[in-house]
Amino acid sequence: MARITKDSIQFGEGNFLRAFVDYCIQILNTETPFDGKVSIVQPLPNGTLSELKRQKGKYHLFQEGILDGKTQRNRIQIDCIDQMINPYESFESYLKLAENENLTFVFSNTTEAGIAHDENDDFNASPPQSFPGKLLRFLYQRYEKFNGDKDKVLHIIPCELIDKNGSKLRDIMTALCDQWQLEEDFKTWLKTNHFYNTLVDRIVPGFPTKDLDFYKKGLPFDDRLMVTSEPFFLWVIEGDQKLLELFPVDQLKDVNVTIVPDLGIYRTRKVRILNGGHTTIVPLGLLHGTPTVSGCLEDPFLKKFLSQTLYEEIIPSIDFDKEALEDYAQSVLERFSNPFIIHQLASISLNSISKFKVRVLPSLLNYNKKQNKIPKNITFAMAALLYFYGKEVSQHQVALKDDASIIAFFDQVWKDSSVGEVVDKTLSNTALWDQNLTEVPQLKETLTQALTAITSQKTIAEAYQAFNP
Incomplete structure (x- = not known):
């Protein structure tokens, strides 16, 4: 069966995204014709991206807990991460990601405070300070690269724990367009991108704090970014079933991603x-x-x-x-x-x-x-x-x-x-x-x-x- 190449960028390198979105992409790559790489963007000046680079984007996820009455404890190596970009150090490399022909998805978890309108944000900053500002600048680069081609719009799926997260992100970016006095044609193209409201549900404690020898045993490398989570996984995306043609999560057995008209x-x-x-x-x-x-x-x-x-x-x-x-x-x-x-x-x-x-x-x-x-x-x-x-x-x-x-x-x-x-x-x-x-x-x-x-x-x-x- 032919592989479906659909790449993603991800704003955030923290424990939750690595145990949730990246895990989901990893399973999609393994169990379906989906073939996706994730490029991670560090959304803040300080982060853990340098350590992830040291590990060449690889780390281990340990899923531990009770599911359907049975105790589970398993390990999986995540290796779907491609580029790791700190836009504060290499803004040009960040913008270059927008020129990827196969880019399809944008994922994010910049905390509840991340989806906010910064009235002092600057289009010409390298990069803009806010997450909506960074994403808008990114999309503008893509718009210019592909001359406003409507086939190059993206599916933007935020994971921040706020109500109507996708709608709020879209509204803030629209307001930034006016604030930055961007042209009407771009604003029209921006609105053709797909913004999804979502609900995520998984407990992710992060790096293990005890019994470290147990977790390190048998690992192929010194993993300083291993992450633990519960086995429960729920991702509800408010959208059209057509999304499954690009993101075939309905084919997964152990990952519950539900696409519904109203979440x-x-x-x-x-x-x-x-x-x-x-x-x-x-x-x-x-x-x-x-x-x-x-x-x-x-x-x-x-x-x-x-x-x-x-x-x-x-x-x-x-x-x-x-x-x-x-x-x-x-x-x-x-x-x-x-x-x-x-x-x-x-x-x-x-x-x-x-x-x-x-x-x-x-x-x-x-x-x-x-x-x-x-x-x-x-x-x-x-x-x-x-x-x-x-x-x-x-x-x-x-x-x-x-x-x-x-x-x-x-x-x-x-x-x-x-x-x-x-x-x-x-x-x-x-x-x-x-x-x-x-x-x-x-x-x-x-x-x-x-x-x-x-x-x-x-x-x-x-x-x-x-x-x-």
């Missing part, structure tokens, strides 16, 4: 079940004296609490196929119990109030609307969160990591206030929730009961038993 439910599912599960269990686990996610899944009380919350409260609050949501929840619990990933609850606790608002509160409100009652476990988790932020009362040893104004609010609200007053002042603080939660039927009363149980009992488990006997 909304996939984002909702991930945010509410996976991220919401994390946010729900963090204050309970830390107050219970359990420091890690996998430790929570080994503790009978915390495991039962999380499972009940997912299956009996969060899933019923989501308007989607129940069986599909339950299958996803089961995979989430498997992933949380991964013995190879040490995920500290303290690190997940960063900005817990805003995370609760985005990840958990919608489940509480939707459940209340659909069931005409308050979900007890979510409310208890919210009470644990309020108690966790009242450090002078809870006396835990974990540092609060949040906006200074939020920490100050809880410091003040817990001083000389009764439990009922803490609940009332917190729920009515629209700066926290973007709405007055005292107006939600039964929430104030139920949350007061939960927080009363927590403040009056010795342990969080005893408090839950008192609240929900």
